[in-house]
Amino acid sequence: MLVSNKLNILIITPSLNPQENISGISTISSLLIQNNKEYNYIPFIVGKKDKQKRGVYWLFNLFKNLFYISFFSNEKLRLVHFNLGLEPKSLIRDILLFFILWIRSAPVILHIHGGRFMNCKAGIFKPIINFFLKKAKTIIVLSDLEKEFLQKNYTKVDSRKINVIPNAVDFPEYIEEKKDFKDKLSFLFLGRIDKAKGLAKIADALKIMKSKQIPFVFNLCGVGPDKDYFLKLLADVQSDVKDFGLVYGNLKKELMMKSHVFILPSDFEGLPLSLLESMGYGMVPVVSPVGSIPNVVNSCNGRLASTIEEIVDAVTELNSDRDMLESLSYAARQTIEKHYSITKFIKDINIVNENLFSSTASIHES
Numbered sequence: 442m443l444v445s446n447k448l449n450i451l452i453i454t455p456s457l458n459p460q461e462n463i464s465g466i467s468t469i470s471s472l473l474i475q476n477n478k479e480y481n482y483i484p485f486i487v488g489k490k491d492k493q494k495r496g497v498y499w500l501f502n503l504f505k506n507l508f509y510i511s512f513f514s515n516e517k518l519r520l521v522h523f524n525l526g527l528e529p530k531s532l533i534r535d536i537l538l539f540f541i542l543w544i545r546s547a548p549v550i551l552h553i554h555g556g557r558f559m560n561c562k563a564g565i566f567k568p569i570i571n572f573f574l575k576k577a578k579t580i581i582v583l584s585d586l587e588k589e590f591l592q593k594n595y596t597k598v599d600s601r602k603i604n605v606i607p608n609a610v611d612f613p614e615y616i617e618e619k620k621d622f623k624d625k626l627s628f629l630f631l632g633r634i635d636k637a638k639g640l641a642k643i644a645d646a647l648k649i650m651k652s653k654q655i656p657f658v659f660n661l662c663g664v665g666p667d668k669d670y671f672l673k674l675l676a677d678v679q680s681d682v683k684d685f686g687l688v689y690g691n692l693k694k695e696l697m698m699k700s701h702v703f704i705l706p707s708d709f710e711g712l713p714l715s716l717l718e719s720m721g722y723g724m725v726p727v728v729s730p731v732g733s734i735p736n737v738v739n740s741c742n743g744r745l746a747s748t749i750e751e752i753v754d755a756v757t758e759l760n761s762d763r764d765m766l767e768s769l770s771y772a773a774r775q776t777i778e779k780h781y782s783i784t785k786f787i788k789d790i791n792i793v794n795e796n797l798f799s800s801t802a803s804i805h806e807s
Contacts, residue, residue, distance in 0.1 A: 555711015
């Protein structure tokens with residue numbers, strides 16, 4: 442149902458149901474829909490659910506969506522918020538949808554959520570990315586690092602239309618249950634279980650910790666295509682692993698309140714919401730310096746670690762110096778409070794919305 446006194450924005454997003462889809466893009470879309478009271482967001486669902494296979498039914502839904510959007514009213518296409526990860530599958534899946542929107546002259550805000558091609562050359566995908574970047578009316582990236590990357594590698598794109606707006610998260614004003622910094626070290630992995638998240642490095646680091654007789658518990662929260670693979674890697678430390686599966690609501694909050702360290706040595710990232718969320722709950726991040734992560738994590742609020750050796754060194758240090766662990770926990774939370782609040786995020790998004798609505802209104806009037 443459309444709200445007559447608000448301008449409509451069509452938002453392209455994966456499923457908004459957290460039980461169907463583990464996705465930072467879905468979380469950001471939900472955040473906008475629920476918290477941005479200035480506009481009426483109309484969700485347009487793309488992509489597959491986590492447990493859905495790519496097959497005939499998935500292909501049918503893909504073309505059904507393309508058919509539907511071809512006949513959307515101009516009112517629904519006054520402005521489109523197009524979420525995109527620079528990943529091969531996403532680019533292939535979404536290019537036809539984006540092309541139809543361009544043919545229909547729909548003003549598109551292209552909101553890029555990192556991806557492997559935000560860290561390396563895109564090869565055969567570069568022309569596709571160029572098309573997205575050139576035809577979008579305006580672009581949102583997650584950090585100055587990502588803006589610099591696009592300026593350097595896609596020189597024909599007008600850099601003036603690239604806006605830097607970091608992700609934001611909802612976090613508690615105060616943590617109901619204080620962490621026990623004297624207890625054995627508690628790790629949390631939260632999100633999609635995929636090899637690109639550094640699963641092998643995590644498993645090897647935990648094995649080394651066990652061999653050093655460092656007590657720990659590893660809380661595994663999530664689902665994904667490589668979960669069975671990950672559990673096999675963790676076989677040698679199975680007694681120290683708690684597999685919670687997909688978590689949300691009170692259980693998710695409880696685990697974030699109790700856990701000490703958020704671990705994510707990914708090969709590539711944008712700005713993971715799970716990272717921001719965990720820091721908002723006072724967890725110390727041990728993460729790889731990829732994507733926009735170095736803009737958030739530094740030696741004052743966490744540890745940047747790419748290799749197994751760096752991960753082991755970081756967690757060994759945190760385990761041996763609990764006062765430092767507590768100090769980093771406080772600093773991590775302060776980082777989120779100051780720079781990644783929902784209020785600031787919505788304000789920055791609405792500046793982009795207002796500018797684009799104003800420019801398109803001027804074109805229509807002329």
